[in-house]
Amino acid sequence: MKRRPAQVKCRTAEQIKLMREAGRLVALVHAHMREAIKPGVTTAELDTLAESVIRKNGAIPSFKGYYGFPASICASINDELVHGIPRPDRVLQEGDIVSIDTGTIYKGWQGDGAWSYPVGQISDAAQRLLDVTKDALYKGIAAVEANKPMMQVSAAIQQYVENHGLAVVREYTGHGIGREMHEPPEILHYVNMAHADSYLVLQPGMTFAIEPMVNMGTWRTRVLADGWTVVTADGALSAHFEHTLLVTENGADILTRL
Ligand code: MG
Numbered sequence: 362m363k364r365r366p367a368q369v370k371c372r373t374a375e376q377i378k379l380m381r382e383a384g385r386l387v388a389l390v391h392a393h394m395r396e397a398i399k400p401g402v403t404t405a406e407l408d409t410l411a412e413s414v415i416r417k418n419g420a421i422p423s424f425k426g427y428y429g430f431p432a433s434i435c436a437s438i439n440d441e442l443v444h445g446i447p448r449p450d451r452v453l454q455e456g457d458i459v460s461i462d463t464g465t466i467y468k469g470w471q472g473d474g475a476w477s478y479p480v481g482q483i484s485d486a487a488q489r490l491l492d493v494t495k496d497a498l499y500k501g502i503a504a505v506e507a508n509k510p511m512m513q514v515s516a517a518i519q520q521y522v523e524n525h526g527l528a529v530v531r532e533y534t535g536h537g538i539g540r541e542m543h544e545p546p547e548i549l550h551y552v553n554m555a556h557a558d559s560y561l562v563l564q565p566g567m568t569f570a571i572e573p574m575v576n577m578g579t580w581r582t583r584v585l586a587d588g589w590t591v592v593t594a595d596g597a598l599s600a601h602f603e604h605t606l607l608v609t610e611n612g613a614d615i616l617t618r619l
Contacts (some may be wrong), residue, residue, distance in 0.1 A: 364557040366511075367545030369537055371566025376470060377607060380539070380568055383472030384605050384616030386420050386465045390434075391476050392619065398478045400455040404436035407461065408447035415465050423464035423471055423542050430589065435462040435475075437590070442574045442582060442599040443475075443533060444589045455481035458491060460601040462572075464542055471542050473570045474617035475603035486577070487598055493525045494575040494600035501550070501571045502606060505563060505613035512552060512559040518573050519551040528580035530599075533591070535571045538605055550574075563608050568616070572603030 372380065390411045397410055412433040415422045422433035430444075437445035437460040438453070445451075445460075453459060462475035477491050497518045504517035522529040535548030546558035550573040553559060576582075578597030585592060593599050607614040 366557050366561035367537070369546055369561065369564070369567050370539065371564055372539065372568055372607070376539070379468050379470035380472060380605070380607070381616050383420065383465045383467035383470050384474070385619060386415060386418050386467060387463055387472040387474040387605070387617045388619045389418065390414050390463050391461065391474060394461050394476070395478065398453060398459060398480060400453055400481045402453050403449050404438075404445070404447035404451040404453070404459070405449040407436055408432045408434050411463055419467070421466040423466045423473070427542065433463060436460070437462075437601070439598055440593045440596045442530060442576070442591045442593065443601055444591050446587060446589055453480045456483055458483060458487050458598060458600060460599070462601065462603065469540060471538050471540065472605050472617055473538055473542055473603060474605060475572055475601045477600040477602060490527065490575065490577055490598055490600050493522060493527055494573060495602045497521045497529070497573045497575060498571060498602040498604060501573065502604065502613045502615065505606065505608060507563055507565050507608055507610055509563055510559065511546065511548060511561045511563060512554070514571065515549040515559065516552050522573065522575050528576045528578065530574040530576060530580050530582060532582055533574060535569060535603070537567070537569045539568055565608050565610050567608040568605065570603055570605045572601065574599055574601045
């Protein structure tokens with residue numbers, strides 16, 4: 362029997378105010394990352410900076426301690442998609458791309474956002490991967506429409522990515538977000554008619570994160586022996602962009618911005 366789409370709560374104006382502040386702080390962390398990322402910087406230094414920005418602004422880094430994750434950001438380099446653990450011996454090199462994912466909790470409400478950055482000069486192919494992945498996120502955001510099924514967001518992202526000859530990851534999805542970082546529904550970045558949440562009808566007041574990860578080779582992934590770091594199965598480059606959004610009568614309002 363077919364599962365029904367997830368039950369999804371809509372947020373009150375007061376809750377949205379708090380989520381907007383959590384989202385603003387996610388964007389503030391990214392503004393600091395953009396300045397700090399350069400050849401020679403370690404991912405542990407980026408983590409220290411992110412945590413201090415979050416705490417100085419009266420919020421809590423949601424990633425730290427989440428299922429035992431040890432840091433306030435995920436820092437994933439080149440063929441790493443997501444969940445890379447910041448380390449003092451991971452030094453950014455000219456030509457790398459690094460994906461930074463971070464989350465905040467402000468007065469009990471969550472924000473979540475990821476961005477991939479070039480380190481110094483990068484190849485044209487790597488730059489194109491970043492551009493297509495970021496644009497795919499915004500195609501998904503543009504497809505958010507009240508009273509329409511979630512799958513039109515999935516379709517917009519998949520179509521855009523595949524039209525550019527790239528592959529969108531299946532195993533990791535966007536998600537509802539509110540008091541918890543990960544709540545129902547699952548937001549797929551590819552069309553899967555067998556997934557009940559594909560039929561979820563978007564309603565004003567819903568809050569969720571869209572976060573396509575796009576690979577230059579296969580969409581398949583594997584997890585390294587550290588139990589966290591997800592890499593592409595074929596070692597090709599991967600990029601990741603994410604915003605937390607509010608569904609409105611007129612589409613989507615991006616909460617993770619300054
Ligand atoms: Mg997320």
